[in-house]
Every structure is written in C-alpha cells, then in structure tokens.
Amino acid sequence: MRKFGEIEGISRGQIFANRAELAKVGIHPPTQAGISGSSKEGADSIVLSGGYEDDRDYGDRILYTGAGGRDENTGRQIADQQLTRTNLALAKSKLDQLPVRVTRSHKHKSEFSPKEGYCYAGLYMVEDYWREKGISGHYIWHYSLVSCERLESKEQTGIRDNSPDYKETERKAVVVNRIIRDSTKAKRVKEWHRYQCQVCGLALETSAGLYAEAAHIQPLGMPHNGPDDESNILCLCPNHHILFDNGGFTINEDLSLNGIDGDLVTTKKHKINLNFVAYHQAHNQKID
Amino acid sequence: MRKFGEIEGISRGQIFANRAELAKVGIHPPTQAGISGSSKEGADSIVLSGGYEDDRDYGDRILYTGAGGRDENTGRQIADQQLTRTNLALAKSKLDQLPVRVTRSHKHKSEFSPKEGYCYAGLYMVEDYWREKGISGHYIWHYSLVSCERLESKEQTGIRDNSPDYKETERKAVVVNRIIRDSTKAKRVKEWHRYQCQVCGLALETSAGLYAEAAHIQPLGMPHNGPDDESNILCLCPNHHILFDNGGFTINEDLSLNGIDGDLVTTKKHKINLNFVAYHQAHNQKID
Numbered sequence: 001m002r003k004f005g006e007i008e009g010i011s012r013g014q015i016f017a018n019r020a021e022l023a024k025v026g027i028h029p030p031t032q033a034g035i036s037g038s039s040k041e042g043a044d045s046i047v048l049s050g051g052y053e054d055d056r057d058y059g060d061r062i063l064y065t066g067a068g069g070r071d072e073n074t075g076r077q078i079a080d081q082q083l084t085r086t087n088l089a090l091a092k093s094k095l096d097q098l099p100v101r102v103t104r105s106h107k108h109k110s111e112f113s114p115k116e117g118y119c120y121a122g123l124y125m126v127e128d129y130w131r132e133k134g135i136s137g138h139y140i141w142h143y144s145l146v147s148c149e150r151l152e153s154k155e156q157t158g159i160r161d162n163s164p165d166y167k168e169t170e171r172k173a174v175v176v177n178r179i180i181r182d183s184t185k186a187k188r189v190k191e192w193h194r195y196q197c198q199v200c201g202l203a204l205e206t207s208a209g210l211y212a213e214a215a216h217i218q219p220l221g222m223p224h225n226g227p228d229d230e231s232n233i234l235c236l237c238p239n240h241h242i243l244f245d246n247g248g249f250t251i252n253e254d255l256s257l258n259g260i261d262g263d264l265v266t267t268k269k270h271k272i273n274l275n276f277v278a279y280h281q282a283h284n285q286k287i288d
Numbered sequence: 289m290r291k292f293g294e295i296e297g298i299s300r301g302q303i304f305a306n307r308a309e310l311a312k313v314g315i316h317p318p319t320q321a322g323i324s325g326s327s328k329e330g331a332d333s334i335v336l337s338g339g340y341e342d343d344r345d346y347g348d349r350i351l352y353t354g355a356g357g358r359d360e361n362t363g364r365q366i367a368d369q370q371l372t373r374t375n376l377a378l379a380k381s382k383l384d385q386l387p388v389r390v391t392r393s394h395k396h397k398s399e400f401s402p403k404e405g406y407c408y409a410g411l412y413m414v415e416d417y418w419r420e421k422g423i424s425g426h427y428i429w430h431y432s433l434v435s436c437e438r439l440e441s442k443e444q445t446g447i448r449d450n451s452p453d454y455k456e457t458e459r460k461a462v463v464v465n466r467i468i469r470d471s472t473k474a475k476r477v478k479e480w481h482r483y484q485c486q487v488c489g490l491a492l493e494t495s496a497g498l499y500a501e502a503a504h505i506q507p508l509g510m511p512h513n514g515p516d517d518e519s520n521i522l523c524l525c526p527n528h529h530i531l532f533d534n535g536g537f538t539i540n541e542d543l544s545l546n547g548i549d550g551d552l553v554t555t556k557k558h559k560i561n562l563n564f565v566a567y568h569q570a571h572n573q574k575i576d
Contacts, residue, residue, distance in 0.1 A: 063511070083535075095534060128507070130571035144511075204527060207535025207572070219416070223351070223432075238526035239492060246383060247371075247495025283418035284495070 002041045004098050005123065012122040012149070015114055016103075022047070022118055027101055035067055037089030039209070043126075045101040046090075047118065048108040051075060054134040054142065057110035060150040062102065062124065065134070066090065066141035077136035083207060087141050091208035094126035096187070099148060123148040186214030189233045189270060197237035198265045199249075199257065204237060213241045217251075217276040224279070231273035234264075250281040290329045292386050293411065300410040300437070303402055304391075310335070310406050315389055323355055325377030327497070331414075333389035334378075335406065336396040339363060342422040342430065345398035348438040350390065350412065353422070354378065354429030365424035371495060375429050379496035382414035384475070387436060411436040474502030477521045477558060485525035486553045487537075487545065492525060501529045505539075505564040512567070519561035522552075538569040 007026045022028045028045040030036050037043030048055065052065035054077075066087035069079040081087060093100055102121040104113045113119070124145040134140035195203040195210035204211040215234045218226030226232050236244060243249055249259030253274060256263045258281070266272065295314045310316045316333040318324050325331030336343065340353035342365075354375035357367040369375060381388055390409040392401045401407070412433040422428035483491040483498035492499040503522045506514030514520050524532060531537055537547030541562060544551045546569070554560065 091535075130512075132571060202527070204530055205536060206531060211530055211534065224418075238530050239490070242492055242499055242526050243494060246499065247379075248493060283420060 002037070002044050004042070004044050005101075007101070010120060012120060014120045015116075016118045016120070018117065019047070022103060022120075027120055028103055033067070033086060035086035035090060037086055037093070039085060039088035039092060041089070042092040042096055042098045043086060043089035043100055044093075044098070045103070047103045047105060048110075048113075049105040050107040050109050052140075053077065053136070054140050055108075057104075057108070057112055059110075059112050060147035062145040064090075064143040064145055066143065069138055069140070077134055077138050077140070080139040081141050083131075083141055088208065090126055090143050091129050091141075094129055094143075095206055095208040095211055097125060099123040099125060100145065102145065102147075121147075185228060185230050186233055189214055189230050190235045192267050192270045193235035193265070195235065196265070197240050198234050199240040199244075199260070199262070200237060201265060202237045212236065213238055215241045215244050217272070218279040224283075226276060226279070229273075231271055232276045234272075244280075247284045250284050251277045252281070253278065290325070290332050292330070292332050293389075295389070298408060300408060302408045303404075304406045304408070306405065307335070310391060310408075315408055316391055321355070321374060323374035323378060325374055325381070327373060327376035327380060329377070330380040330384055330386045331374060331377035331388055332381075332386070333391070335391045335393060336398075336401075337393040338395040338397050340428075341365065341424070342428050343396075345392075345396070345400055347400050348435035350433040352378075352431045352433055354431065357426055357428070365422055365426050365428070368427040369429050371419070371429055376496065378414055378429075378431050379417050382417055382431075383494055383496040383499055385413060387411040387413060388433065390433065390435075409435075473516060473518050474521055477502055477518050478523045480555050480558045481523035481553070483523065484553070485528050486522050487528040487532075487548070487550070488525060489553060490525045500524065501526055503529045503532050505560070506567040512571075514564060514567070517561075519559055520564045522560075532568075535572045538572050539565045540569070541566065 003026060010025055010027060016022045016027070019028070019031045023031050028036050028047050034047050034049060034051065035043050036045040046064060048057065048062070048064070051070070054063070054065040056063035066081045068087065069077050069081045071078045083091060090100070100123065102124045104110065104119050104121055106114050106116045112121070124147050126143050127146050128144045130142055131139055132142055190212045193212070195212040197203070197212060212235050215236045216226055217232050217234060218224055220226050220228060234244070249257050251264055252258050255266065291314060298313055298315060304310045307316070307319045311319050316324050316335050322335050322337060322339070323331050324333040334352060336345065336350070336352070339358070342351070342353045344351035354369045356375065357365050357369045359366045371379060388411065390412045392398065392407050392409055394402050394404045400409070412435050414431050415434050416432045418430055419427055420430055478500045481500070483500040485491070485500060500523050503524045504514055505520050505522060506512055508514050508516060522532070537545050539552055540546050543554065
C-alpha cells in the first residue's frame with residue numbers, strides 16, 4: 001500500500017546520495033519518475049530535478065509542473081501535458097488533501113537545493129492545480145504546493161476582509177481544516193460507500209476523481225466529545241453535510257430520515273452506533 | 289440596517305455605566321433583551337447579565353443560553369426554549385458566520401465581569417448551537433461562542449490527526465475561513481439569487497435559514513489574482529461549488545454549462561464578467 005506522510009526515522013533536511021537511496025528508505029519509491037503516485041490513490045512524493053522550465057521554488061511554496069510533453073533527448077517541452085497518470089495522481093492528492101513528500105535534487109536550480117545529492121524537504125499540500133500555457137507555448141499542468149511546516153507555523157492570521165493576501169489566509173485555513181478532517185478513518189468510511197452520499201446516493205465527479213465528505217454524527221471536541229471512529233462517521237455529499245450539521249435533517253433510530261424523505265443508505269461493513277445518532281437527534285431536532 | 293462587527297470609536301474593555309449608554313453608542317441597541325438581532329438578519333450583539341444558570345464563561349470561549357422559558361418573577365427556568373426570534377437570530381449568525389459583539393454586566397458571575405457597569409468584550413463567533421436539557425430539566429438552546437481575538441491569536445495549530453483537541457483546531461480554521469469568505473460582496477450576490485444555486489436552483493434549508501456559498505470564478509490570490517468583486521462571484525450550493533473548483537464543470541461564453549446539462553441561472557442585478565469565466569474555463573478544461 002502506498003505510504004503517505006512522513007517516513008519513520010527520516011527527518012527534514014536529511015541528505016541522500018542518490019535516487020536509489022531515496023527509494024530504499026521509502027521517501028520516493030520510483031527511481032526515475034519525478035512523481036510517485038497513481039491516479040487512484042493520489043501522489044505520495046515528488047522529486048524536483050530541474051527538468052521543467054515552468055517550475056518555481058519559493059521554499060515553503062512551490063509551483064510544480066506536471067510530467068510529460070518533453071522531448072526525451074533534449075528535454076524541451078514539445079507537446080501539451082495531459083491530466084492523466086501521475087499528473088492525475090497529484091490532482092487526487094489535492095482533492096483528498098493528502099500530504100506529498102518533497103525532495104530537492106542538486107540539479108534543481110533554487111537557493112533551497114543541496115550542493116550535492118538529494119535533500120528531503122518535508123511534507124507539502126497540493127493547494128491547487130490548473131492548466132496553463134507554459135514558456136514553450138504548450139499546455140502544462142501546474143500545481144501549487146505549500147509546506148506543511150508553513151501551515152503549522154506561528155504565522156497565524158487575523159480576520160481581514162479585503163486585504164490583498166486574504167486568499168492566502170483562507171487557503172491555509174482550508175488546507176489545515178481538510179488535512180485534519182481527512183483522517184484515515186474518514187477515508188475508510190468514504191471508500192466503503194464508494195464516495196456515494198448516504199442520503200442521496202450522489203458521488204461528485206471531479207476531474208481528479210470522486211469526492212465526498214466525512215461527517216461526524218456526535219460532534220468531536222468540547223462539549224460534545226464524540227469519538228473519531230468509523231461508527232460515528234457518515235459519508236455525505238457537501239450539501240447533505242451542511243444540512244446534517246445545521247438542523248436540516250436528523251436520523252431516526254431505524255435509520256429513516258427526519259426532515260427529508262427516505263432512509264440512510266448503509267453497507268454491511270459500516271456499523272453506525274445508534275447512540276451517536278440519538279445524540280445528534282436530541283441536540284438538533286426542531287421543537288416547533 | 290443592523291450593524292455587525294466593531295462600532296467605530298469603541299474598544300474592547302471599555303466600560304459603560306448602564307444599558308442606556310450601551311444602546312446609545314450602538315454596541316447593544318435594545319435596552320432590555322439580552323440578544324440583539326432578528327431571525328432574518330442574524331444577531332449582532334449579546335449582553336451577559338447573569339440571568340441564565342446554564343451559561344458558562346471561560347473568557348475567550350462562552351457557552352451562552354438562548355432566551356425564554358423563564359418565570360418572569362423568579363427568573364427560574366420553567367419551560368422549554370424555542371428556536372425562534374432572537375434564538376434563531378443567533379443560529380443565523382452561526383450559519384452566515386456573522387460576528388457578535390459581547391458585553392458582560394457586573395451581574396454576570398465570572399472572573400471576566402466588571403465590578404460595576406458593563407464591559408464590552410469584543411467580537412465573538414457563534415461556532416455551534418444545539419439543544420440540550422438544562423439544569424432545570426427543561427430544554428434550552430446552547431451557543432458556543434469563541435472570541436475573534438482568540439482566532440486572531442498566535443496560537444496556531446499543527447497538523448495532528450487524532451490528538452484530543454483537534455476539533456478545536458479544525459473549528460478555528462473553519463471559522464476563520466468562513467469569516468473571510470463571507471464578505472459583504474459575497475453576501476450581496478447570495479441575496480440577489482435568494483440563496484439559490486445558479487446551477488441547480490437549490491437553496492439549502494437549514495434550521496437557521498437558507499444557505500448558499502459564494503464561489504470566485506477567477507480564483508483570488510497568487511498566481512490567479514482574480515478580484516473580490518460581484519462580477520467574479522457565483523452563488524452556488526456546496527456541491528456545485530466543489531465541482532466548479534475541481535474541474536467538474538466549466539461555463540461557456542454564452543453561459544451554457546460544459547460538463548453538465550443546462551445554463552447558468554442569471555438575474556438582472558448580477559452582472560458576470562465574461563473575462564473571469566474565460567479564465568476559469570482555460571484553466572480547468574479537461575483536455576482528453
């Protein structure tokens with residue numbers, strides 16, 4: 001199974017002599033490709049090797065170019081890139097907010113690159129991706145990556161409506177939010193339901209694959225203290241997630257719905273704890 | 289028009305002799321009610337006066353009890369509270385992420401209360417609200433309020449999947465995120481469309497009123513630099529917002545949709561700039 005996140009025993013700033021060593025410790029399994037990943041699972045790691053003219057490296061923020069479209073002899077961009085294979089994998093990492101390990105080669109031109117070998121730079125999140133015409137005039141796929149270290153940093157943000165960098169602020173919040181929410185358990189529940197909403201059956205089709213949200217039945221944190229457990233998680237589309245969290249509907253003991261028609265869709269693997277359902281209903285039911 | 293947010297010339301910690309003074313400067317317009325607001329517009333201000341036994345004050349976090357259900361002579365809770373009027377107003381403030389001014393009376397029992405008069409404590413966000421049985425045994429509506437000062441603070445958070453207080457982290461992100469997004473311009477666009485999605489016509493009905501999201505067509509911030517202007521904002525349901533941001537569909541020049549059937553719903557008041565639509569399409573269209 002593809003390993004996302006930090007590799008035990010490896011720390012940021014660690015230097016590796018070559019790609020074989022990087023692969024051996026599990027930082028970046030493939031020995032040639034710049035992107036490690038599959039379109040189904042997402043991308044777990046990238047290596048910056050100086051091969052793409054449209055790459056930009058600002059340290060804690062990187063504009064990374066997708067793979068493909070280059071002449072294999074000259075390395076020049078001679079064709080459009082496609083949103084398939086490992087490029088699609090990076091898009092999937094954005095959608096599911098999966099952290100991507102980043103390593104810089106000495107061949108990658110930036111002030112953050114090591115003098116020799118390969119330097120592991122830690123985890124980054126794919127904030128956004130889009131298509132644009134690159135320097136060559138051919139279409140490339142561009143990925144905006146931001147360091148998780150930066151997200152963790154003290155650089156906390158105020159509440160500013162129209163300041164020029166407010167999107168920045170917003171992005172951080174969105175990213176941190178989703179990383180946290182998208183725990184392994186949440187992902188498992190979504191997979192059990194094939195990303196189909198347990199209320200309406202809809203699975204949103206994005207260009208990076210199916211999308212659903214994990215909704216906690218008894219809320220986490222004070223004063224509710226619901227557990228982060230599969231039995232307390234529903235797989236919902238964003239619309240039904242908002243409605244569930246804001247009194248739009250509740251779930252009865254027999255898993256029929258209250259406030260909208262129908263029943264909650266269930267699967268054998270996914271056991272829902274009715275105590276959490278009762279808690280949600282007691283705290284959300286409209287009285288009048 | 290109801291005034292949300294800070295009142296010019298008034299700062300946190302400022303003391304007022306009585307309710308009449310508070311009303312005069314505009315911090316808390318009503319001279320008797322604890323909650324200032326309407327169910328349509330949301331609540332703009334509350335005063336903590338020590339009247340409700342289920343209130344809890346932790347300074348930057350307050351558990352606030354809705355209005356009603358008390359005996360007017362003894363002040364004892366003798367009936368269930370309803371999610372109507374000013375209680376509904378506070379729920380609406382949660383849904384639209386409107387900041388609420390908080391003032392503590394000397395009669396409110398807490399270490400944060402002034403010795404005499406009324407102390408303005410700044411802006412708080414309604415993070416959540418729910419129904420529960422209060423100390424009296426009657427149902428009350430409880431509101432969890434968190435200080436915007438706390439949200440603005442340096443207390444930035446890391447990326448922790450299962451730590452006990454991670455919901456806390458998530459909440460802050462959600463709150464900051466929504467405050468920022470829900471600018472005046474975004475709200476105006478939603479109102480023009482009566483909170484109906486410009487793709488599917490759906491307006492989500494929550495217990496606190498209608499819900500929709502403001503989606504920027506040409507994204508804000510680097511490297512896209514789209515403007516925060518009504519002509520660059522769409523009113524979408526959460527599902528179509530996710531799809532729009534993740535290549536699920538684009539909009540053609542004639543405002544027909546690409547990727548799903550139909551046309552974008554428009555109104556006379558809301559002029560959409562086609563340059564932004566073209567930018568979105570160029571950066572999102574699937575090639576294959």
